[in-house]
Amino acid sequence: xxxxxxxxxxxxxxxxxxxxxxxxxxxxxxxxxxxxxxxxxxxxxxxxxxxxxxxxxxxxxxxxxxxxxxxxxxxxxxxxxxxxxxxxxxxxxxxxxxxxxxxxxxxxxxxxxxxxxxxxxxxxxxxxxxxxxxxxxxxxxxxxxxxxxxxxxxxxxxxxxxxxxxxxxxxxxxxxxxxxxxxxxxxxxxxxxxxxxxxxxxxxxxxxxxxxxxxxxxxxxxxxxxxxxxxxxxxxxxxxxxxx
Amino acid sequence: xxxxxxxxxxxxxxxxxxxxxxxxxxxxxxxxxxxxxxxxxxxxxxxxxxxxxxxxxxxxxxxxxxxxxxxxxxxxxxxxxxxxxxxxxxxxxxxxxxxxxxxxxxxxxxx
Amino acid sequence: xxxxxxxxxxxxxxxxxxxxxxxxxxxxxxxxxxxxxxxxxxxxxxxxxxxxxxxxxxxxxxxxxxxxxxxxxxxxxxxxxxxxxxxxxxxxxxxxxxxxxxxxxxxxxxxxxxx
Numbered sequence: 001x002x003x004x005x006x007x008x009x010x011x012x013x014x015x016x017x018x019x020x021x022x023x024x025x026x027x028x029x030x031x032x033x034x035x036x037x038x039x040x041x042x043x044x045x046x047x048x049x050x051x052x053x054x055x056x057x058x059x060x061x062x063x064x065x066x067x068x069x070x071x072x073x074x075x076x077x078x079x080x081x082x083x084x085x086x087x088x089x090x091x092x093x094x095x096x097x098x099x100x101x102x103x104x105x106x107x108x109x110x111x112x113x114x115x116x117x118x119x120x121x122x123x124x125x126x127x128x129x130x131x132x133x134x135x136x137x138x139x140x141x142x143x144x145x146x147x148x149x150x151x152x153x154x155x156x157x158x159x160x161x162x163x164x165x166x167x168x169x170x171x172x173x174x175x176x177x178x179x180x181x182x183x184x185x186x187x188x189x190x191x192x193x194x195x196x197x198x199x200x201x202x203x204x205x206x207x208x209x210x211x212x213x214x215x216x217x218x219x220x221x222x223x224x225x226x227x228x229x230x231x232x233x234x235x236x237x238x239x240x241x242x243x244x
Numbered sequence: 245x246x247x248x249x250x251x252x253x254x255x256x257x258x259x260x261x262x263x264x265x266x267x268x269x270x271x272x273x274x275x276x277x278x279x280x281x282x283x284x285x286x287x288x289x290x291x292x293x294x295x296x297x298x299x300x301x302x303x304x305x306x307x308x309x310x311x312x313x314x315x316x317x318x319x320x321x322x323x324x325x326x327x328x329x330x331x332x333x334x335x336x337x338x339x340x341x342x343x344x345x346x347x348x349x350x351x352x353x354x355x
Numbered sequence: 356x357x358x359x360x361x362x363x364x365x366x367x368x369x370x371x372x373x374x375x376x377x378x379x380x381x382x383x384x385x386x387x388x389x390x391x392x393x394x395x396x397x398x399x400x401x402x403x404x405x406x407x408x409x410x411x412x413x414x415x416x417x418x419x420x421x422x423x424x425x426x427x428x429x430x431x432x433x434x435x436x437x438x439x440x441x442x443x444x445x446x447x448x449x450x451x452x453x454x455x456x457x458x459x460x461x462x463x464x465x466x467x468x469x470x
Contacts, residue, residue, distance in 0.1 A: 073359045085357075148443040161359050167319035206250040209315075209372070210432060212364030212446055223443040225364070225435075232436045236254065239247050254436070257429055264426045268461060271419060276468040278407065281399040285392060309379045316376060339382060346389035354393055 011082060013040055015052065016094040017104055024092070025049070037077035037085070038066050041093065041105070054105040064155025064219070068105050069094040074160040076219045096160035112156055112175070119176035120198025121183055124190040134188045146185035149178050149227045151220050158214035158224055170203035174214035174224030177205050181227035184234065196235045205231040245329075249311050256308040263301040289352035298350075302343030310336035367451045371428035374421040381418060412469050416462055423461040427454030 009031040014024045027044045038056055045052040057065040061079040068077050071085050071092050085091060099107035127134065136143055158174040159165055165173050177199055184195040199205050208228045215223040274283065288294045310332035317328040348354045391399040405411065431450040 072357050163360070164319065167322075200247050203246070206246055207315075209368050210364065210435060210446070211360075211368040212362065213359055215444060215446065216362050216364070217359065221444070223446070225446055226440050226443045229436045229440065232250075235247065236251055236436075239251055254433065257433060261426065261430060264422060268419065268422060268426075272461070272464050272468055275415075275465065279403050281392060281396045281403060285396075305382065309375075309382065312372075312375050313379055316372065339386070342383055342386035342390065345393075346386040349390045349393040 010089075011040065011086065012090045013044060014090065014092045015041070015044065015105070017052070019101055019103055031089075033083070035082050037068070037070050037075075037080045037082060037091065037093065040082060040091070041068075041077060052105070053103045061219070062153075064153045064157075067096055067155045067157050067160070067219075069096060069160065074157040074217055076155065076157070079219060096156055098160050098162065098165045099156065107156075109156060112159055112173070113154070115172045116154070116176040116179060118198065118202070119172045119180040119204065120195040121176060121179040123183060123186070123188075125188060126190045127188070136187060140187075142185040142187055145230065146182045149182045149222055149224075152178055152182075152222055153220070155219065157217050157219060158222075161213040161217040163211055163213060164207055164209060168203050168207060171207050172199070172202070172204050174208075174228065177208070177231060178222065178224040178227040180205075181231050184231065193238065196231065196238055199231045200235045205235065208232070249314070252307055253311040256304045256311075260301065260304045260308060263297070263304065266297070267301070285350060285352070288350040291351065295347060295351040295353070298347045299344065302340065302347055306336050306340035306343060309339060363448045363451050364446055367428050367431065367454075370424050370455075371432070374425040374428075377421050378418070378425060415469070416465055419465045420458055420462040423458035424454065427457055430454075 010028045011031045013027045013029060015027065017023050017025045027048050029040055029043050029048075032039075038059060041052070041054050042056070045054065054068070055065045056078065057063045059066070059078045061076055064076065066077045067074060069075075070077060070080055071087060074096055075085075077093075082091060093105065095101050095105045095107045099109060099112060102108050138144075138147070152175060154175055156175065158178075162171075162174055164171050180195050180199040183189050184192050184199075186192075189195070205228045208225070210225055210229070212225050215225045218224070274287075288298075313335065314328045314332040317323045317331060318325060321328075323331070388399070388402055391402060406415065428451070431447055431454060434450070435447055
């Protein structure tokens with residue numbers, strides 16, 4: 001009797017379906033001591049609901065494709081153990097915030113990447129193939145600052161967690177600005193001043209209010225808050241020196 | 245424009261920090277034993293310190309507050325940037341005029 | 356459901372913004388009362404007597420608290436934006452707690468002065 005009871009323990013999974021807000025369907029999957037949210041979503045799609053749409057790729061926490069909102073917080077589902085986030089045997093899964101929804105758990109990331117370009121994140125080289133590779137010291141101050149922000153894989157979690165992105169459609173967002181900061185500190189880049197110009201254009205780095213949702217939720221422990229602070233400071237100095 | 249406003253916001257904040265400290269200090273000192281108009285005015289009327297002090301304070305406030313409010317109007321009230329700028333500019337003028345009038349009042353400059 | 360906003364840096368943002376909003380709305384009234392010193396000293400004294408009421412003093416205590424909070428969290432922002440970060444995550448979160456404590460101390464001193 002005891003054994004059957006234990007085997008029947010289930011996890012309730014409320015998944016946002018369709019394209020309108022507020023449509024949830026609840027599924028039940030077996031409770032397992034060791035499963036990730038991505039495992040659960042995959043099980044629902046394969047065994048219960050074939051029409052469920054969701055994204056994933058590597059499933060081991062290096063690609064960022066599986067980012068979704070789990071119990072209110074944006075996270076990588078392959079790196080989220082159910083046991084860590086379940087609340088009374090229930091988990092709620094929704095698509096990432098701040099991006100238009102395509103269907104179910106899939107969002108359209110075009111604007112996210114458009115803003116990435118707008119923020120001045122396109123590298124322009126100064127050397128040709130005939131010159132030796134640039135000797136960039138990894139211990140130089142600028143390189144250290146760039147390296148601290150360079151690991152971003154554009155998963156969109158920071159963008160989804162940012163309230164300013166939610167409130168201000170033009171705001172470039174933490175990921176785009178974080179990338180711009182790495183470029184600003186790249187000594188090989190042809191025009192760092194232009195990076196600042198683009199990063200402050202429209203609703204740029206100066207719109208950040210240091211809420212810190214981005215640095216709190218980044219799965220690789222980056223801090224766009226810090227990168228944006230750096231952009232603000234350098235943009236301010238450039239502005240005061242008359243380099244408008 | 246946004247860059248200019250950002251710079252003004254930060255600069256006015258830096259200018260105001262010592263003003264706020266002194267203002268808090270004087271509030272904590274002055275409220276002891278009750279506040280009367282006579283006490284306040286005895287300190288401020290014709291004062292070569294308090295009149296310039298509060299004039300500069302009012303000017304920085306008239307710059308700092310509207311820029312901050314503008315962000316709130318754009319982000320929370322969902323106003324367009326242009327509309328928010330107009331509202332806040334007008335509010336800034338209001339603060340400046342009322343503030344300088346208050347300085348003139350307590351400084352005994354107009355009566 | 357856990358809120359993604361339940362962390363110190365967000366409270367600092369909210370505290371700074373809401374205190375600023377409250378102070379901004381309060382200022383025109385403040386300037387008006389001070390302007391009563393012009394030819395209307397009697398009215399100013401009457402107002403100050405009215406302000407002796409417990410409820411008003413509580414409001415004044417609140418304003419003093421709000422001003423301290425706004426300044427402390429604002430100074431943290433200036434430090435964040437202008438001084439170097441020692442690590443990527445050095446958002447000077449400790450300044451938030453200290454700023455809150457300092458503001459409460461200012462509030463206590465004010466309360467002791469008016470009781």
